[in-house]
Amino acid sequence: xxxxxxxxxxxxxxxxxxxxxxxxxxxxxxxxxxxxxxxxxxxxxxxxxxxxxxxxxxxxxxxxxxxxxxxxxxxxxxxxxxxxxxxxxxxxxxxxxxxxxxxxxxxxxxxxxxxxxxxxxxxxxxxxxxxxxxxxxxxxxxxxxxxxxxxxxxxxxxxxxxxxxxxxxxxxxxxxxxxxxxxxxxxxxxxxxxxxxxxxxxxxxxxxxxxxxxxxxxxxxxxxxxxxxxxxxxxxxxxxxxxxxxxxxxxxxxxxxxxxxxxxxxxxxxxxxxxxxxxxxxxxxxxxxxxxxxxxxxxxxxxxxxxxxxxxxxxxxxxxxxxxxxxxxxxxxxxxxxxxxxxxxxxxxxxxxxxxxxxxxxxxxxxxxxxxxxxxxxxxxxxxxxxxxxxxxxxxxxxxxxxxxxxxxxxxxxxxxxxxxxxxxxxxxxxxxxxxxxxxxxxxxxxxxxxxxxxxxxxxxxxxxxxxxxxxxxxxxxxxxxxxxxxxxxxxxxxxxxxxxxxxxxxxxxxxxxxxxxxxxxxxxxxxxxxxxxxxxxxxxxxxxxxxxxxxxxxxxxxxxxxxxxxxxxxxxxxxxxxxxxxxxxxxxxxxxxxxxxxxxxxxxxxxxx
Ligand SMILES: Nc1ncnc2c1ncn2[C@@H]1O[C@H](COP(=O)(O)OP(=O)(O)OP(=O)(O)O)[C@@H](O)[C@H]1O
Numbered sequence: 001x002x003x004x005x006x007x008x009x010x011x012x013x014x015x016x017x018x019x020x021x022x023x024x025x026x027x028x029x030x031x032x033x034x035x036x037x038x039x040x041x042x043x044x045x046x047x048x049x050x051x052x053x054x055x056x057x058x059x060x061x062x063x064x065x066x067x068x069x070x071x072x073x074x075x076x077x078x079x080x081x082x083x084x085x086x087x088x089x090x091x092x093x094x095x096x097x098x099x100x101x102x103x104x105x106x107x108x109x110x111x112x113x114x115x116x117x118x119x120x121x122x123x124x125x126x127x128x129x130x131x132x133x134x135x136x137x138x139x140x141x142x143x144x145x146x147x148x149x150x151x152x153x154x155x156x157x158x159x160x161x162x163x164x165x166x167x168x169x170x171x172x173x174x175x176x177x178x179x180x181x182x183x184x185x186x187x188x189x190x191x192x193x194x195x196x197x198x199x200x201x202x203x204x205x206x207x208x209x210x211x212x213x214x215x216x217x218x219x220x221x222x223x224x225x226x227x228x229x230x231x232x233x234x235x236x237x238x239x240x241x242x243x244x245x246x247x248x249x250x251x252x253x254x255x256x257x258x259x260x261x262x263x264x265x266x267x268x269x270x271x272x273x274x275x276x277x278x279x280x281x282x283x284x285x286x287x288x289x290x291x292x293x294x295x296x297x298x299x300x301x302x303x304x305x306x307x308x309x310x311x312x313x314x315x316x317x318x319x320x321x322x323x324x325x326x327x328x329x330x331x332x333x334x335x336x337x338x339x340x341x342x343x344x345x346x347x348x349x350x351x352x353x354x355x356x357x358x359x360x361x362x363x364x365x366x367x368x369x370x371x372x373x374x375x376x377x378x379x380x381x382x383x384x385x386x387x388x389x390x391x392x393x394x395x396x397x398x399x400x401x402x403x404x405x406x407x408x409x410x411x412x413x414x415x416x417x418x419x420x421x422x423x424x425x426x427x428x429x430x431x432x433x434x435x436x437x438x439x440x441x442x443x444x445x446x447x448x449x450x451x452x453x454x455x456x457x458x459x460x461x462x463x464x465x466x467x468x469x470x471x472x473x474x475x476x477x478x479x480x481x482x483x484x485x486x487x488x489x490x491x492x493x494x495x496x497x498x499x500x501x502x503x504x505x506x507x508x509x510x511x512x513x514x515x516x517x518x519x520x521x522x523x524x525x526x527x528x529x530x531x532x533x534x535x536x537x538x539x540x541x542x543x544x545x546x547x548x549x550x551x552x553x554x555x556x557x558x559x560x561x562x563x564x565x566x567x568x569x570x571x572x573x574x575x576x577x578x579x580x581x582x583x584x585x586x587x588x589x590x591x592x593x594x595x596x597x598x599x600x601x602x603x604x605x606x607x608x609x610x
Contacts, residue, residue: 037340051117058110059173065103072096074311118165147230159339174325181319207327215334221265222338228258284320355447374439374454376404376535376566383434407567412586418570422538456534460541470505476532492527493557537567
């Protein structure tokens with residue numbers, strides 16, 4: 001969170017003063033070219049390309065119909081209007097109507113196919129990016145702001161669709177229109193058409209100038225959109241803290257500041273977009289006037305009919321917006337490139353922890369098999385670990401083993417690495433040195449999925465979702481029947497409490513399960529762990545935040561939960577430690593003897609640390 005607000009916050013509508021442009025944010029130019037961004041995301045269109053092809057083909061049909069209609073208009077002008085021959089009107093008029101209907105149908109089919117292809121592409125790309133993010137270790141999330149990630153998954157992914165989906169279709173359509181209308185203009189009078197083409201480079205230069213500026217503004221807009229989302233997400237997720245500490249105004253100011261940056265970038269984009277149209281319009285008008293002037297002279301000289309001139313002018317009137325559109329597409333694509341840069345960055349991050357492929361596993365241990373249901377023997381063999389962004393090791397020379405069904409208590413001062421031990425066992429990270437074994441197999445030789453099937457972790461804060469009680473208990477075993485769910489709830493001593501809820505097992509638990517108390521959340525989490533029924537259990541401070549009566553109440557369900565499972569109980573709370581448990585006392589990782597295994601802990605005495 002930021003420091004205290006530096007200037008008073010206006011909680012009403014932002015004043016004119018506040019809406020004045022703030023200090024210009026540093027330009028954030030995308031680091032990838034449009035071509036590279038396109039190459040990166042084009043493969044994701046596999047399976048939907050046919051929609052884009054249909055979109056382009058039907059748009060071309062519509063453009064051909066328009067070209068033919070204009071030809072008919074010229075014909076009607078010369079053959080019907082100039083000669084006042086009404087009988088010659090009906091056939092071209094009917095043909096024109098037919099062309100208009102065909103063009104209408106073709107436009108509809110083309111636009112619809114493009115939209116379907118674009119939406120499917122969006123769905124697929126978002127799924128892929130989300131699936132990729134889920135392969136990354138918790139380390140990635142600890143270093144990122146969730147709101148920004150959400151913006152990348154929604155707005156930025158949408159922008160990419162503009163690049164490789166609808167934007168591409170529009171590009172082809174526009175190029176086809178330029179070719180047809182220019183071809184028709186050349187067909188009528190090639191020399192006059194050449195005059196009109198003299199102005200085309202002016203369009204292209206203007207577009208290039210605008211696109212470069214637009215791209216810069218778009219990159220800033222994408223960035224501030226992500227930051228704004230982060231502020232909203234953080235602030236809403238921590239509302240109780242915000243309100244308890246009277247930080248509403250400061251939070252509103254944070255959002256306002258980020259919103260102002262976003263506003264600036266958007267206003268710049270809108271200004272460029274709005275300016276491009278009139279500038280192009282002026283160029284277009286100059287061209288039309290040149291054509292009319294030269295055309296009038298040609299008519300006077302008898303080298304061109306009025307119908308010919310009107311049709312020619314109409315072709316050019318269609319041609320220039322198409323050329324102008326090319327510039328507009330360049331602006332949209334620039335925006336898309338800014339978004340694609342942010343999505344590509346995420347896709348290029350590789351998880352520090354990966355599943356070994358089969359040959360590598362074979363090199364390591366010819367007998368290694370992915371675990372199905374393990375017996376639950378856990379061994380740490382001389383394990384060292386340093387967090388990626390830290391220079392000092394957190395764990396050094398950690399060795400211990402737990403037999404199937406045994407309880408190992410892990411204690412030691414705060415920050416010494418107890419929770420880290422659990423993260424290593426679940427392969428959120430891999431040790432820097434040493435090995436962790438499950439049933440004698442190095443856990444790096446198992447798939448992460450198989451490993452995690454065998455381990456259930458209960459973290460310091462019981463994490464619940466916003467679904468119902470039933471959904472939350474069945475989270476680790478979605479196929480569980482109601483009987484199993486109820487049995488788990490009874491064992492966790494939470495069934496009676498659930499019976500008092502308005503919709504019993506169908507009661508929604510609210511955002512992060514906040515509609516129930518800490519102790520109730522804890523027991524629901526126990527029921528979830530019981531239902532999952534894995535052979536290894538890691539309990540990270542299961543009593544955190546509970547008062548003595550509540551803690552006493554969950555002791556019995558906790559014992560039931562641990563019974564028959566290899567349990568690593570991380571705790572400072574001596575009430576939890578049974579007489580017979582082996583205790584590991586972690587000390588600061590300064591030397592090889594910093595970890596001590598105490599055989600038995602008695603009389604609630606604190607184990608000594610070496
Ligand atoms: N993702 C991370 N990146 C870098 N350092 C980390 C990370 N997570 C934890 N640490 C550091 O590693 C050390 C061990 O943290 P850990 O959470 O394992 O301690 P702990 O013994 O469980 O503490 P507590 O009893 O307070 O829960 C701490 O110094 C902590 O700051």
